[in-house]
Amino acid sequence: MRSAVGVWRWRKNPLRRRTDLVEAWVALTALVLAVLAMPVLGSVCGVMSDRALHRTVVREQRTRHATTAVVVRETHDHSTASDFDGLGGGREGRVRVVANWTAYDGSAHTGTVSAPRRSVPPGTTFRIWTDDKGMRTSRPLDAATAHAHAVFAGLGAALAAAGLVEGIRRLVVWRLVRRRYARLDRAWARCGPDWGRTGAGS
Structure with missing residues (x-):
């Protein structure tokens, strides 16, 4: 100035x-x-x-929970897939899969989610984040x-x-x-x- x-x-x-x-x-x-x-x-x-x-x-640390998802099969249906990866690494090296997971309240859920490419084989597990109702969400913000x-x-x-x-x-x-x-x-x-x-x- x-x-x-x-x-x-x-x-x-x-x-x-x-x-x-x-x-x-x-x-x-x-x-x-x-x-x-x-x-x-x-x-x-x-x-x-x-x-x-x-x-x-x-708030996010209290309402978002990490859980383990199990791959059922790979899918090419991008219309219903969740865009949350929960890993903070972008979309590179990720695929769409149908997976099962158990919510924080104990309810079972199935959906099409984004998973690491190495998690394609059925039965492979990977971590996802969900809210209190078991719906897919992003990783909680850290301090x-x-x-x-x-x-x-x-x-x-x-x-x-x-x-x-x-x-x-x-x-x-x-x-x-x-x-x-x-x-x-x-x-x-x-x-x-x-x-x-x-x-x-x-």
């Missing part, structure tokens, strides 16, 4: 214009916001995000990942605020420059045509 460039305009001199002083105030305000306000905003956003994500971690997301949220908020402040500063400076040129054009229009003529008073 080049907010400090206009601070020199604080100096008193006969050539200082009113817009120069305004630009100096804008530069100082932007500098103060960059040094003080934006770190505070980032910290507040990070803390609030961390608290919200921590509640999500607690370390939640904290990392909160840190990134805080940094993102601080950077977004910095961009907003710098954008407003540039807009104000642009308006001031346009006003200066407009005043110069009006002054030139008054005396420019007679510039240098004998007896024109210029």
Whole structure:
């Protein structure tokens, strides 16, 4: 940020214009916001995000359960397959299979799910995540990942605020420059045509 460039305009001199002083105030305000306000905003956003994500971690850890699924057969029916892999490794190296699993409440379930490619043979077992009713779900959020997301949220908020402040500063400076040129054009229009003529008073 080049907010400090206009601070020199604080100096008193006969050539200082009113817009120069305004630009100096804008530069100082932007500098103060960059040094003080934006770190505070980032910290507040990070803390609030961390608290919200921590509640999500607690809720998901309480309502999502790991269980063992047993492969019945491979299937090529993608329309009814669950997209949850529970392993965090994406879809590479995975196949669709019909599997049986027992839910947290003891109920038996059968469905088409995504399984590791090595789990294709019938009878092979692999881990899946389910909710309290035995329905397929994703892996619960862990505390370390939640904290990392909160840190990134805080940094993102601080950077977004910095961009907003710098954008407003540039807009104000642009308006001031346009006003200066407009005043110069009006002054030139008054005396420019007679510039240098004998007896024109210029």
